[in-house]
Amino acid sequence: MNPDDPINPTNGSSLPALGPYSDADFKRSIRSALRLVLIALAVGVPLVWWKLGWQSAALLAVGGLISGTGLFEWLRVMSALMERMDVSSGAPAGGRSATRVLLSFFLRLGVALALLYGSLKLLDGSVYALIGGLTLGVAALLIEGLRLVKSWAT
Numbered sequence: 149m150n151p152d153d154p155i156n157p158t159n160g161s162s163l164p165a166l167g168p169y170s171d172a173d174f175k176r177s178i179r180s181a182l183r184l185v186l187i188a189l190a191v192g193v194p195l196v197w198w199k200l201g202w203q204s205a206a207l208l209a210v211g212g213l214i215s216g217t218g219l220f221e222w223l224r225v226m227s228a229l230m231e232r233m234d235v236s237s238g239a240p241a242g243g244r245s246a247t248r249v250l251l252s253f254f255l256r257l258g259v260a261l262a263l264l265y266g267s268l269k270l271l272d273g274s275v276y277a278l279i280g281g282l283t284l285g286v287a288a289l290l291i292e293g294l295r296l297v298k299s300w301a302t
Contacts, residue, residue: 203273211281
């Protein structure tokens with residue numbers, strides 16, 4: 149580190165300060181990641197159907213559905229938590245109940261578990277297709293994170 153580098157006021161280091169990351173940025177990132185999951189499914193399901201059969205394509209779709217709904221639920225949970233934090237700071241009360249959002253989150257987890265069990269029990273397709281579908285959300289978030297870092301670096 150060069151002693152002449154500017155100091156980052158947030159933590160005192162000479163690394164560049166990252167821009168502010170607002171609630172709107174978070175929502176935009178998650179929505180963009182959801183769109184990437186849908187695009188990957190729209191392209192991947194026909195390819196897997198052609199190459200491995202309809203059962204593997206269905207497993208990919210189930211995995212992608214679980215992954216996409218997971219992203220959507222995290223968007224809802226984090227938005228509700230941010231609204232609760234804003235309420236404690238003096239902002240007007242938000243519309244969503246945190247209890248209702250958390251109950252729907254755990255209900256979605258139960259449905260996802262049932263979908264996983266049912267698809268593995270009834271469909272005789274490639275388990276790798278299911279794993280690929282489940283990892284679509286992580287891959288989409290990774291891509292969105294890299295886009296965000298790139299936008300902060302420029």
